[in-house]
Amino acid sequence: MAGVFAYESSEVDWCEDNYKHSENVVEYFNTMSSFIFFVISPIMLYLLHPYAKERNLAVHLVWIMMVFVGLFSMYFHMTLSFMGQMLDELSILWVLALCYSLWFPRRHFPSFIKDRKSFCHMVLIITVISTLSSFVKPTANAYALNCFAIHILYSLFVELRSCTDERVLRLAWASIGLWVLAISCWISDRIGCSFWQKMNFCYMHGIWHILIVVATAYASTLVAYLDASLEIPYSLPDLQYWPRNNWSIGLPYIVLKSTTKTQKRC
Numbered sequence: 389m390a391g392v393f394a395y396e397s398s399e400v401d402w403c404e405d406n407y408k409h410s411e412n413v414v415e416y417f418n419t420m421s422s423f424i425f426f427v428i429s430p431i432m433l434y435l436l437h438p439y440a441k442e443r444n445l446a447v448h449l450v451w452i453m454m455v456f457v458g459l460f461s462m463y464f465h466m467t468l469s470f471m472g473q474m475l476d477e478l479s480i481l482w483v484l485a486l487c488y489s490l491w492f493p494r495r496h497f498p499s500f501i502k503d504r505k506s507f508c509h510m511v512l513i514i515t516v517i518s519t520l521s522s523f524v525k526p527t528a529n530a531y532a533l534n535c536f537a538i539h540i541l542y543s544l545f546v547e548l549r550s551c552t553d554e555r556v557l558r559l560a561w562a563s564i565g566l567w568v569l570a571i572s573c574w575i576s577d578r579i580g581c582s583f584w585q586k587m588n589f590c591y592m593h594g595i596w597h598i599l600i601v602v603a604t605a606y607a608s609t610l611v612a613y614l615d616a617s618l619e620i621p622y623s624l625p626d627l628q629y630w631p632r633n634n635w636s637i638g639l640p641y642i643v644l645k646s647t648t649k650t651q652k653r654c
């Protein structure tokens with residue numbers, strides 16, 4: 389049992405040289421770059437509060453759980469232990485499950501599902517089964533998790549096919565662009581390590597950490613906005629950027645221009 393906590397007991401090892409900067413931290417830059425989770429999560433918690441208050445306070449769980457993803461990611465890269473790997477991957481799986489439960493559009497529910505409550509039960513059952521299956525071939529877990537992004541992309545494409553709202557489309561393209569950059573870094577670290585070693589630049593996985601957290605902030609705000617437009621249209625949801633709305637870079641969030649329940653669709 390103690391073996392699962394042992395340093396380097398995971399079969400996964402990222403491109404960054406081990407023990408290069410510290411004898412206690414296996415992958416120093418990968419560990420430190422996970423700090424980004426602790427920066428973005430509280431900001432997103434704060435920015436999404438008005439939407440969460442109106443829609444469902446469970447929305448806050450997304451960014452609370454992202455703090456744990458960051459914590460487990462740090463622990464994983466610090467030790468490269470099997471326990472670290474499983475905590476890192478399973479926490480991502482449960483955040484995804486929560487996002488699907490909260491935001492997956494009703495009209496894409498399978499025909500045998502009648503409401504969001506039954507959909508949440510189905511997601512819970514699938515997540516429990518996936519959690520147990522993740523111990524069968526742990527090296528495949530990260531690849532399986534990345535497949536969710538493909539499904540999210542597909543669902544967004546279906547959802548936004550007929551959308552003409554410039555702000556929504558801009559946010560969708562920014563989310564996709566960030567994810568493409570992020571996944572390129574992740575794959576490049578996995579399969580292009582010898583190249584990066586020759587370049588003496590083995591930091592692609594650390595850069596992935598930074599990009600995927602920002603991509604998650606963008607994509608989750610986008611799906612939350614689409615959800616708000618459908619589920620709480622009377623609140624007149626709108627998209628803005630923090631810290632300044634007119635800056636071309638920033639964190640997106642939802643403002644509610646009204647909270648009185650007079651029906652108006654966006």
Ligand SMILES: CCCCCCCC/C=C\CCCCCCCC(=O)N[C@@H](CO)[C@H](O)/C=C/CCCCCCCCCCCCC
Binds near residue numbers: 457533540
């Ligand atoms: C209707 C659903 C809407 C979903 C909105 C977005 C939900 C994002 C959910 C999870 C956040 C993922 C956080 C990633 C943490 C990375 C930690 C990490 O680096 N772990 C690695 C080991 O250290 C591990 O190898 C990585 C595994 C792959 C993780 C794949 C995560 C999928 C992220 C999906 C992002 C959506 C972007 C959509 C773009 C349009």
Ligand SMILES: [Ca+2]
Binds near residue numbers: 404
């Ligand atoms: Ca390494």
Ligand SMILES: [Zn+2]
Binds near residue numbers: 418
């Ligand atoms: Zn990582």
